[in-house]
Amino acid sequence: MNKINYVDDWRNLGNIEIIDVRSPAEFEIDHIPGSINIPILNNRERHEVGLIYKQVNPFKAKILGASLISENISKFLKINFSKKPGSWHPLIYCWRGGQRSRSLALILNEIGWRVSVLNGGYKTFRNKVLEELKVIESFDFRIIQGQTGSAKTKILKHLKKLDAQILDLEGLACHRGSLLGKEKNKKQHSQRYFETLLHHSITKLDSNYPVYLESESSKIGNLHIPNKLWEKFNMSERILLRVPIKERVKFLLNEYEHLTKKNDLLEPFLKGMTGRYPNKMIIYWRELVANKNWEQFVKEILENHYDPKYSFSExxxxxxxxxxxxxxxxxxxxxxxxxxxxxxxxxxxN
Structure with a gap:
């Protein structure tokens, strides 16, 4: 009989499947990239056990928790695990390596699978992410800088095709980095999962070679770039792109075509500009939108809003x-x- 293997790191364990046994709500906030969610307690059950723990006593809560966990493990054995080969190797984690991960690990180990458990659970993972995001001195970041509409993201993708290393911050954040940058039909991740994705991407990079990324503000949509990373980016060498405004207008109209088809998507931007610019200017912008004079509208917001902000950064x-x-x-x-x-x-x- 194999012993349960308790590990301090989820990486470099070979061909494993990582199982997050926390509730779906916990999993959605953040999880180890590539892990699957098999909730030993669902959202409602976890809340119920927690209430009894606080309002009645821990012993009663443990009885209820154990009964629910037993029922759920039985269900998952039939649905999720019954066709797994004998060579299958799962790594299990919960919030801090407690009852939820141990319960599933014990059963799977008794069946005969080689089982690992992450010591300290999600908290160990989260602490490592935060610690390692602070240790980025060895990386040689090169910032692609240019006014809004200079096709910086497109150039990053071209660089990637040429086998250069890139860090696509906007892709990781599911946001294009401006008031108009909300991705169509996409929801931004939580701050924690954004940091996890950043960490996951950076650990795949080779510090012996440059890493290209585009110039961003410290906030992308609702998400913040971690302080240490932001400081490192600000100290990095920059490559400046200069593009005529006519070309930038044309590029943005193509990239944000969906905004010209649903005018109401521009309302948050226009409301956000109210109070920052004279009412006369806001009224004029609204008229341009109402009349579908898109080229002039884009030119106006570039010249009056985005370009002045960019000039400060340059x-x-x-x-x-x-x-x-x-x-x-x-x-x-x-x-x-x-x-x-x-x-x-x-x-x-070089």
Whole structure:
């Protein structure tokens, strides 16, 4: 009979399946990437056990918890585990490596599977994520900087196709990084899971080679870039893209086409501008939207809102801008050429 293997790290355990036995609500807030949720107690059951623990006594709560856990494990054995081969190796974790993970581990181990449990559970995982996100000094980040509509995200994707390392902050945040940046039909993750995804992405990178990312504010939608990372980004070398406003307007109209088809999606932006700019300007912007004069509307918000904000950032980081690229047309050929120019510059300067 195998003994249950208690481990301090979820990584480098070979071909394992990670099982998060916490409730769906806990799992949604944050979880180990790649793990599956098999809740030993569902949201309602966990709440019920917690109430009895506080309002009656811990002993009664443990009796109820054990009975519910037993019923649920029986169900999961039939539905989720019955077809697993004998070589299957699960790693189980709960909130802090307590009753929920031990209960499932004991049963699976008794059946004969090789079972591991994460010591300290989710709390161990979370602490490691936070600790390791602070230790990023060895990474060589290169920031792609340019005014709104300069196709920075597209260039990152071109760089990736050329085998360069990238960190796609907006992709991880499910947000394009501005008041108009909410992704269509996508909900942003919790702050915790955003940090988990950042950690997961960074640990896959090789610190011996540059990592490219686009310039962002410290907040992407509702999510904040961790302080240590933000400080590191602010100290990193920058590559500046210069694109004519006409090209940026055309690019943004193509990227945000869905906003021109549902005007109500622009309402949060316009409301957010109220009080920040003269009423006369807001009224004019609303007229442009109502008349579907999209080119002029985009040009207006670039010139009056986004470009002035960007100018402040460019001035702030001017001493870190060592290379500039002018892009006259934002087409696929030029984006590919720009990506190659960036790599040629970095390779020649190393």
């Amino acid at each position: 001035i702030k980081h001017k001493d870190k801008i060592n290379f500039e690229i002018e892009i006259k047309k934002l087409n696929k050929l030029n984006l590919d050429k720009t990506s190659k120019k960036i790599l040629d510059y970095i390779n020649s300067s």
